[in-house]
């Protein structure tokens with residue numbers, strides 16, 4: 001007769017012992033997500049009383065400055081420490097000049113929101129793709145390619161305008177060479193030596209930005225962003241990018257998108273030890289919502305699991321469209 005002996009010698013060690021009691025699971029839990037980890041992205045558009053839902057991002061809206069202020073109040077009451085603002089200007093041109101106007105959309109929003117909710121931290125995304133008629137992240141050469149060096153002074157100009165308007169943190173997202181140095185010099189030369197830079201240091205050319213480009217109306221009219229954003233196949237390149245941004249004066253660095261690049265989050269955190277942000281981008285949010293709408297996934301649980309995973313990978317802060325829902329789930 002065949003026998004199947006139990007391997008009692010190895011079973012002295014039973015990891016499951018620590019998983020039996022719910023309270024013991026709490027004691028041995030290694031990663032705790034808190035409301036302090038969350039940054040809420042917001043889209044500012046012209047007008048008053050405007051609140052239009054983005055089709056591919058349920059629960060995400062384009063809002064006029066007065067409505068942004070309401071949302072900031074709600075976020076503050078939920079215990080969320082920071083928002084990041086994106087702007088949809090009333091007009092676009094080839095260089096994106098509306099981005100540095102004192103009465104530009106983000107500048108106006110900062111004015112209204114800061115008065116209404118002064119204890120919120122206002123991070124601003126710094127880029128040109130929402131402001132240029134061609135949708136690229138800077139000025140173009142005659143052949144249609146991005147002119148890196150001609151864009152740098154414009155980035156500094158936009159940064160100074162936003163800092164003048166009250167931005168607490170500048171977050172450049174264009175992946176241009178020398179961008180952090182140009183912005184740091186511009187800020188320092190214009191009285192903003194204390195304004196920190198959160199650099200989108202390792203930003204990949206990702207298909208997961210699709211819904212954002214609908215929300216921000218920022219898709220390139222021709223071509224793509226592969227000439228400036230990183231190839232998703234590369235890891236060492238991310239380390240070189242982050243090192244350069246730190247050399248140039250970045251105070252905090254970001255990896256984006258989060259979920260396909262959790263290994264990069266870990267490498268960046270371990271290598272540099274700087275405050276590290278991860279951006280759970282629009283496509284990550286949209287696909288979880290879409291699956292939940294089909295009844296295929298439990299939205300609250302995948303939201304929490306994805307955010308805990310990003311934190312466990314090494315992120316000190318997470319930009320996520322789930323910020324309010326997660327804060328509520330955490331008891332905010």
Ligand code: PBG
Pocket residue numbers: 125126127128129130173174208209210211212213225280281282283
């Ligand atoms: C560029 C910018 C983008 C995102 C944040 N900043 C889009 C892009 O690079 O095309 C994407 C964020 C998201 O997908 O949620 N200003």
